[in-house]
Amino acid sequence: MCYLLLMALALLWGTLQGQSARPSQLPSVFSRPDSVPRQPPRAALPDTARVRGYLARGKQMRYTNIDSALRFDRQALALSRRIGFREGQARAQHAVANDLYNAGSYVAAGQAYEAAVHLTRRAGLCDQEAGAYNGMGLVAQALGNVQGAIEYFNRARARYAQCKPVNPRYEVLVLTNIGNTYMQTGQPARAERPLRQALARVTPAVDAAAVLNLLDLVGMLQQHQQHLDSAVATWRHELALANRVGNRRAQSFATANLASATLAQGQPRVALAYAQQAMRLARQLGxxxxxxxxxxxxxRAMHALGQPAAFDTLSRFLVLQDTLMGRARTEAVAQAQARFNVAEQHARIRTLEQQRRIIELQRAQQTLRTRVAVGVGLLLLALGLGLGWWVYRRRQQRREAALRRQLAADLHDDVGTLLTQIALQTDLLQEGLASPEEQPLQWAEVAGRSRLAVRQLNDVVWGLDAQNDTVPDLLNRLRDYAHEVLVPSGRDVRFVADPPASGTPLSAAVRRQLYLIYKEALHNILKHTADTATVTVTLHRQGPLLVLEVVNDGPLVPPGTERASGHGLRNIRTRAQALGGHATAEAAPNGGFAVRVQVPLT
Known part of the structure; x- marks a missing residue:
C-alpha cells in the first residue's frame, strides 16, 4: 500500500508540473488527437461550420444546462444528416448520447451509444468509436449490469489501443471507470488492480479531469483499506490540482471527502472548514x-466543537435525508423500470433475430422455388416454342397446299376453260370449216375470249398478291372491274366508300370471296337489268363487319321468274356463309334490285 501511495504522489507531482507547464494545451474529452481535422468541400463549408458551432455550444452547456446542450447537439445531428456530413453526424450522435446519459435517460442513452458505434465506425473515428463503447459501459454500470459494464469497458480499451497515435489519457479513463464500477458495487479488492494500472499510466499528456477522477477513487480505496492518512494526502493533492485548473466538481468532491476524513482523524475544526467549503460548492453545483x-x-463537527447550531443542522440533515431517500426510491424504481425495459428490449431483439432468421430461411426457400419455377418455366417455354414452331410450320404447309389447290382450281375453272375454247375455235378456223362470212365473227369471238382469259388471269394473280390486303385495294379492284364490264354496256356506275373503313386491313380469304361475290352480282345485273340502269356500289364498315352493297335502279323482276332462287344468288350466300357472314338479295324499296353482303373483318 505504501508503494501505491508513493507512486500516486510521484505521478501526481509530474502531472502538476506538466499541467503548470502547458495549461492551455489540455486535450478535450471530445477532441480527436489521432488525426487531422478533415476539410470539407468549399460548397459545404458553411453547413459544416454550423454543425461544429452547434457541437461547441452543446459542449459548453453539458454540465450547466443539459436541456439546451441536448437541443444544440440534436440540431447538429439533424443538419449533418441533411448535408451528408458523415464525421459531423458521428460526433453529434456521440454528443447526444452523452447528454442523455448526463440527464439520467439511461435506456435512450444506450440506444444512442449503439447508433454512435456504427456511425463512428463508418466515419473512421477510432477514438469516438471507443468512446461510444465506454459510454455503453457507463450505461450498463448505471443500470446495475456490472458484467456488461466491464465487457464494454474492455472493448473500449481494446479499441483505444488500436487508435494511432496511442493516447494514455484514454487508457487511464477506461481503467478508472473499471475501478469505479467495482467500487460502486462493493468490490474494492477487484478495484485496486485497474486503479493501480491507471496510476502507472498517468503522464503529463493525461488531462486534469481524468487525473482528478482517478485521485478521488484512489482516496476512497485507501479509506476503505483503513489507510486514512494516505487518503487525506491523496484528496489534498486532488484539491490542489482542482483549484489549479478550476474544476469545481472535483473541488466539491475533494473537500467533502477531506471533511469526513479529518473528522474521523479527530480534527473537528479542520473538518468544519472543509465541510463549509464543500457545502458552498455543492450548492453552486446543485x-x-x-x-x-x-x-x-x-x-457532527459542530457537535464535536460544542456549538449550539449542531442540533438545528442535524434536524436539517434529517429533513434532507428523508427527501433524498424519497428521491432514491424514485430513482431505484426508475432504474428498475429501465432494467426491465432493457431486458424487454433484449428479448425483443432476440425475437426479431429469430424472425430475421426465419425470414432468411423463407427467402432462401422462396429463392430455390423461384429458381426451380424459372427453370421449369424456361423448359416449358422452350417446349412451347418448339411446339408452336412445329404448329406454325404445319399451318404454313397447309396454307401453301391450300393456296396451290386454289390456284390450280382458279386457273382450271376460270382460265383453263376459256383457253380450251380458244384452242378449239382456232383449230376450226385453221381447218377452214367456217365460211368466209363467219370467219370475222369467229375471230372476234376468239379475241373476246382471249381478253376475258387475260382478265380472269389478272383476277387470280390479284387475289394471291398480299400487297392488296386493304380496303382501298379492294375498292380499286371493284371499280376497275365495273368499268370493264358495265361501262361498255352503257350502264352508269357509282361508288360510295366509308372513310373510316378505307384503312382497314383484309385477309386474303375475305378479299377474294368478296370480289367473287361482287363479280357474281355484276354478272346478274348484266343478264337481268336494262342497259339504262344505274348501279351503286357501297363499301362501308359496321363495327366488326364489312358491308358490300350492289344496288341497281332498273325495273323489278316480273312475278313468277323466281330470281332469288338462281344459282348466282345461291353462290353469293354460300360464299358469305363460308366467311362467317350472310347475304341478302331482294327488291329495293324504290325499285330495282339490291344485293347486300356483310362479313367479319377477321
Missing part, C-alpha cells in the same frame, strides 16, 4: 446528495 452528506458532517 448536487443535492452532497448537500445532504455535507450537512451531516457539519452537524
Amino acid at each position: 448536487n443535492f446528495s452532497q448537500i445532504t452528506d455535507n450537512t451531516l458532517v457539519l452537524a
